[in-house]
Amino acid sequence: MRTKVSLVVSDLSGGGSVRAFLLAQVLKSLNYQVEIVGFLYGKELYAIPPSGIEIISIPGTNYPKFFGSIPKLLEKLDGDIIYAVKPKPTSFGVPLLKKFRTRRPLLLDMDDWELSWYGGFEWKYHPSLKQFYRDIFKKNGALRFPDHPLYLQWMEARVQNADALTIDTAFLKERFGGVYLPNGKDTAMFDPDKYNPEASRERYGLSDYRVLMFPGAPRPHKGVEDVLMALDQLNQPDIRLVIVGGSPYDDYDDKLIQKWGRWIIKLPKFPVEVMPEIVAAAHIVVVPQRDTLTARAQFPLKLTDGMAMAKPVLSTRVGDIPEILGETGYLVDPSSPEQIAEQIQCIFQDLESANERGSKARARCIEKYSIETMGSTLKSVIAKL
Numbered sequence: 001m002r003t004k005v006s007l008v009v010s011d012l013s014g015g016g017s018v019r020a021f022l023l024a025q026v027l028k029s030l031n032y033q034v035e036i037v038g039f040l041y042g043k044e045l046y047a048i049p050p051s052g053i054e055i056i057s058i059p060g061t062n063y064p065k066f067f068g069s070i071p072k073l074l075e076k077l078d079g080d081i082i083y084a085v086k087p088k089p090t091s092f093g094v095p096l097l098k099k100f101r102t103r104r105p106l107l108l109d110m111d112d113w114e115l116s117w118y119g120g121f122e123w124k125y126h127p128s129l130k131q132f133y134r135d136i137f138k139k140n141g142a143l144r145f146p147d148h149p150l151y152l153q154w155m156e157a158r159v160q161n162a163d164a165l166t167i168d169t170a171f172l173k174e175r176f177g178g179v180y181l182p183n184g185k186d187t188a189m190f191d192p193d194k195y196n197p198e199a200s201r202e203r204y205g206l207s208d209y210r211v212l213m214f215p216g217a218p219r220p221h222k223g224v225e226d227v228l229m230a231l232d233q234l235n236q237p238d239i240r241l242v243i244v245g246g247s248p249y250d251d252y253d254d255k256l257i258q259k260w261g262r263w264i265i266k267l268p269k270f271p272v273e274v275m276p277e278i279v280a281a282a283h284i285v286v287v288p289q290r291d292t293l294t295a296r297a298q299f300p301l302k303l304t305d306g307m308a309m310a311k312p313v314l315s316t317r318v319g320d321i322p323e324i325l326g327e328t329g330y331l332v333d334p335s336s337p338e339q340i341a342e343q344i345q346c347i348f349q350d351l352e353s354a355n356e357r358g359s360k361a362r363a364r365c366i367e368k369y370s371i372e373t374m375g376s377t378l379k380s381v382i383a384k385l
Helices: 016-029 066-076 089-102 114-118 129-137 149-156 170-176 197-203 224-234 252-263 275-280 301-308 321-325 337-349 351-368 371-383
Strands: 004-009 033-040 054-059 081-085 106-110 164-167 210-214 239-244 264-267 284-287 313-316 330-332
Touching: 004 016, 004 089, 016 033, 016 081, 016 371, 033 066, 033 089, 054 066, 066 089, 081 089, 089 106, 089 149, 114 149, 164 170, 164 371, 197 275, 210 224, 224 239, 224 252, 224 337, 239 252, 252 264, 275 301, 284 301, 284 337, 301 313, 301 321, 301 351, 313 321, 313 337, 321 330, 330 337, 337 351
Parallel strands: 004 033, 004 081, 033 054, 081 106, 106 164, 210 239, 210 284, 239 264, 284 313, 313 330
Antiparallel strands: none
């Protein structure tokens, strides 16, 4: 019998599922049986899972109903190893109960600093007695939400209760320790030699344009606005920013389109197996992270999308990005539309040279950020359990 790993996701309709899908691919490559279990707070999955990965969802609820959902999740966690994705009550708190009851090994993965969304160290919960009452007893009281930052603080204090911790940035390693497990890519699937860029552009209606691509969900800290401001400055009618998938969190995409719609083409979300063909259509992959606490704690998956597909990657000097790209990308200062505009012009003026740099990025991705490299690291982590 193969060893079974149960990956636990806090919300399958949220962004944490993307990292879980990647970890599932790595574990499958190591011949583990894999399932992904989690609550579903939205109407649909955030991302389309890789083929062959079993997804088990449980309707997400808030307190006090959440207490009734906990046994349902515990019942589904039948893996020999439990692997929690993010230190949240919904993904790490419930598996901790499983560990204490059954002594099954529990791994924890952190690809974000969750408290950074609330101000990091600055966040404190000091309500008045009246506010505390409201937060608990009102129908939409803040403390009824299982992933309230107060509970995140409690979960971070329990990180050492995991049998092993994997992280994906130097920021997280310095803050929590753990084993570095970067956001890799299936470089055999993301192989530019399998795809014709012109054919991809024609298939997705992009043949008339020079394509900048952002293959993910825009959010303010990801700097998409800086690229759009750069396109305003360049004012070249044949350049478009192609956003793939878009944001399920709010109406941020719509706000971007309202202001900069003439530069934007939005494509729907696609299964991971189709994404190489999508990224093949790009002339440049843009990852314009702004210098925020949230961004510094992240390893943007879009970097390895572009690197694996041998695309020129235009990004910013934020967090680990300079180290990830090495000398194989194009870096500008964060929140600098003028520098972005200048680099876009430079890349298109000598696209052949830029594509050569993209080929070096793919070689770097294969060496440092492939599924195989992730697998080697994860195999040694599990062997020590």
